Amino acid sequence: MTTVTQAVRSSTSPDAPKRAGRVRSETSRAPSAYYWMVWPAVIAFAAFHTLPVIVSIFFSFTNYPGYGAWNFVGLSNYINLFKDERILQAYGFSFLFAVFATILTNVISLAVALGLNAKIRAREFWRGVYFVPYVLAILVIGYVFQFFFSNSLPKILSGIPLFADNILTNETWAWTAIVALAVWQACAFSIIIYLAGLQTIPAELYEAAALDGAKPWRQFRSITFPLISAFFTINVVLSLKGFLQVFDPIVALTNGGPGTSTESVTLLIFRGGFSGGEFAYQAANAVIFFIVITVVSLFQFRVLQRREADF
CATH class of the missing domain: 1.10.3720.10 (MetI-like)
Incomplete structure (x- = not known):
């Protein structure tokens, strides 16, 4: 009975919301090991997919033949x-x-x-x-x-x-x-x-x-x-x-x-x-x-x- 009473008092104390928020943040925060597993994949995807796409979009507005010099031509290629x-x-x-x-x-x-x-x-x-x-x-x-x-x-x-x-x-x-x-x-x-x-x-x-x-x-x-x-x-x-x-x-x-x-x-x-x-x-x-x-x-x-x- 005493344990129950103490639990009720602790839950109604002024510091209870802070403790509850701290517990939620600790439980919702993913372990650092997960980030070490995700970041290499994100970096590899950006390096081998996103970056080449951006480079291709950039060169699509030029007259670059694949080698040598190039100049901007605007929307000529698309037209x-x-x-x-x-x-x-x-x-x-x-x-x-x-x-x-x-x-x-x-x-x-x-x-x-x-x-x-x-x-x-x-x-x-x-x-x-x-x-x-x-x-x-x-x-x-x-x-x-x-x-x-x-x-x-x-x-x-x-x-x-x-x-x-x-x-x-x-x-x-x-x-x-x-x-x-x-x-x-x-x-x-x-x-x-x-x-x-x-x-x-x-x-x-x-x-x-x-x-x-x-x-x-x-x-x-x-x-x-x-x-x-x-x-x-x-x-x-x-x-x-x-x-x-x-x-x-x-x-x-x-x-x-x-x-x-x-x-x-x-x-x-x-x-x-x-x-x-x-x-x-x-x-x-x-x-x-x-x-x-x-x-x-x-x-x-x-x-x-x-x-x-x-x-």
């Missing part, structure tokens, strides 16, 4: 970008590629994830198998695909005019080979995301729906997809952002050819900026591309998250 047919063609190709690859990746990944989430034998083994493409070097696999498209496929499908010759040399259809390679690798990561979402759905919902007579398609439309819509949003945003920046599959398969028919924005920035004497011009292109990707991603989040709320 010329919208008059350059090669730039516009690269943006058109990048968006066409990204839209098709994003749709295929999410349709295939969701279908595979639904199959893996079902009660099948060696389910964990197949999860590992489907994740293998994500850990492989894309350039190495790209050269394997290049041999397949240029040598094996014409022999296997010699009776089909489109595949009788090397499809990588076809100016109209070469981009489909790049889509095949990019989707094949991207599906590995998307499948894992969808599997994580499917595992959050209680099995009781499907049992109740089955008792009510709901068919598999009805269950998918009314239960599965609404409950994994957040995971769908993540996959679509990441897929489109990644495919807009496609680089490695193009280098491995076509190197931007035939001509410039499969030249993406990132490949054009790399070529012109580092080996074409257009450092400042392509720096301006990179700034515009960054803005485009940011706007597209924010628009996707706004639209898709609104759909989540509707569910």
Whole structure:
């Protein structure tokens, strides 16, 4: 009883608020070890990301070719970008590629994830198998695909005019080979995301729906997809952002050819900026591309998250 009384008196004393604030500040203050773990990452991010971005923005207002002297040219680089047919063609190709690859990746990944989430034998083994493409070097696999498209496929499908010759040399259809390679690798990561979402759905919902007579398609439309819509949003945003920046599959398969028919924005920035004497011009292109990707991603989040709320 005495202990309780003392506790009550100490809590009502004039110094109680000060002691309480001191206790809160001590408990809320993170140990110094946490700061030593965070600061190296912050410094590295600033040195290898933020600083190069600032330098690129600065040089985008100059005529710097990547070497030698330079002068300020104001907004000339940005104005010329919208008059350059090669730039516009690269943006058109990048968006066409990204839209098709994003749709295929999410349709295939969701279908595979639904199959893996079902009660099948060696389910964990197949999860590992489907994740293998994500850990492989894309350039190495790209050269394997290049041999397949240029040598094996014409022999296997010699009776089909489109595949009788090397499809990588076809100016109209070469981009489909790049889509095949990019989707094949991207599906590995998307499948894992969808599997994580499917595992959050209680099995009781499907049992109740089955008792009510709901068919598999009805269950998918009314239960599965609404409950994994957040995971769908993540996959679509990441897929489109990644495919807009496609680089490695193009280098491995076509190197931007035939001509410039499969030249993406990132490949054009790399070529012109580092080996074409257009450092400042392509720096301006990179700034515009960054803005485009940011706007597209924010628009996707706004639209898709609104759909989540509707569910």
